Amino acid sequence: MLSPTNAGGQRPAVFGGALGSGALSIALQAVTAAMVLMLLLASGAPSLQRPTSIGRDTADVAAARQRAAGAGASPCTWTPYLLPPEAHQWALGAAREKVVTLVHPMRRHLTAQLAAGVLLQGIDGDFVETGVFTGGTSIIMLQALEKYDPWQTRRHWAADSFQGLPPPEDEDRGGILAEGKPGQFTIGREVFLANVRKWNITGLDARLRILEGWFNETLPGAPIHSISFLRLDGDLYASTMDALEALYDKVSPGGIVYVDDYGSFTGCRRAVDEFRQRRGITGPLMLQGMPDQLFNEPPAAAKWEAAWWVKGPC
Numbered sequence: 001m002l003s004p005t006n007a008g009g010q011r012p013a014v015f016g017g018a019l020g021s022g023a024l025s026i027a028l029q030a031v032t033a034a035m036v037l038m039l040l041l042a043s044g045a046p047s048l049q050r051p052t053s054i055g056r057d058t059a060d061v062a063a064a065r066q067r068a069a070g071a072g073a074s075p076c077t078w079t080p081y082l083l084p085p086e087a088h089q090w091a092l093g094a095a096r097e098k099v100v101t102l103v104h105p106m107r108r109h110l111t112a113q114l115a116a117g118v119l120l121q122g123i124d125g126d127f128v129e130t131g132v133f134t135g136g137t138s139i140i141m142l143q144a145l146e147k148y149d150p151w152q153t154r155r156h157w158a159a160d161s162f163q164g165l166p167p168p169e170d171e172d173r174g175g176i177l178a179e180g181k182p183g184q185f186t187i188g189r190e191v192f193l194a195n196v197r198k199w200n201i202t203g204l205d206a207r208l209r210i211l212e213g214w215f216n217e218t219l220p221g222a223p224i225h226s227i228s229f230l231r232l233d234g235d236l237y238a239s240t241m242d243a244l245e246a247l248y249d250k251v252s253p254g255g256i257v258y259v260d261d262y263g264s265f266t267g268c269r270r271a272v273d274e275f276r277q278r279r280g281i282t283g284p285l286m287l288q289g290m291p292d293q294l295f296n297e298p299p300a301a302a303k304w305e306a307a308w309w310v311k312g313p314c
């Protein structure tokens with residue numbers, strides 16, 4: 001077959017016309033392929049084969065999750081990095097607000113992110129905070145409900161003795177972290193309520209339920225049906241364990257269990273480790289580092305504060 005010619009009967013010149021266009025095109029393709037191969041090798045790409053398990057469709061995702069579970073990994077790996085930009089912005093604002101609280105702004109930020117996260121993912125259930133003190137983090141959780149549950153379909157359960165910590169027990173002692181003291185963090189229910197009311201949260205009366213008393217008395221019979229965000233802030237072994245025993249089974253799949261004192265109270269950490277082991281919970285425990293350690297010179301030993309995990313199956 002004749003190749004196209006110009007008016008003078010010659011082939012159109014391509015890059016000086018030293019090669020015919022068919023041969024040139026093949027040569028160019030070969031050079032391009034070689035260059036791509038070199039680039040891939042230089043970038044450390046492990047294989048040129050198409051990945052087979054990166055969720056192309058539901059079946060692929062399910063198969064990948066099964067393989068991960070078989071390898072001991074958990075599919076419960078939602079992270080606040082997945083929040084949309086608008087929710088990131090909202091969580092930063094919520095963490096900066098001047099609520100009255102003992103809780104460090106980094107943990108307030110994480111609380112806001114996790115609260116927004118379960119609501120945006122549509123995880124079923126109410127919010128619960130065990131250990132509300134002056135109300136700071138409950139206010140953030142209520143603000144998340146105000147913003148992301150405008151239909152007022154979910155409640156926020158605020159549990160506290162309003163008499164401070166109960167006496168620490170043997171499990172609270174002997175570690176390197178805090179032990180707690182009886183009556184520490186005593187604040188009246190009326191102070192908690194007055195603080196919360198200052199924020200004029202829409203539908204507050206419909207959303208807020210207070211469980212006043214010791215956790216082992218109030219939580220087991222509380223009429224809570226399901227929980228999307230369980231925020232534990234009771235400091236001690238028994239306070240943490242009582243809350244987990246009473247409420248863990250009500251946390252929905254994909255819901256979040258957050259423990260404020262995992263990095264700061266000996267008994268709290270023991271309770272969480274024991275409970276997770278006893279219940280065979282293998283989903284990764286996420287630890288929140290303290291970024292102020294970045295600026296210490298020399299750097300302090302690795303330190304973290306809160307811990308949280310996503311309840312499976314996800």
Ligand SMILES: C[S@@+](CC[C@H](N)C(=O)[O-])C[C@H]1O[C@@H](n2cnc3c(N)ncnc32)[C@H](O)[C@@H]1O
Nearest residue numbers: 101102131132133136137161164214215234239
């Ligand atoms: C560290 S404070 C909570 C801080 C709070 N989340 C904030 O935003 O500032 C601990 C609270 O847990 C409560 N608490 C601890 N153990 C308890 C228990 N077993 N029963 C009831 N309340 C308890 C204390 O009364 C106290 O108000």
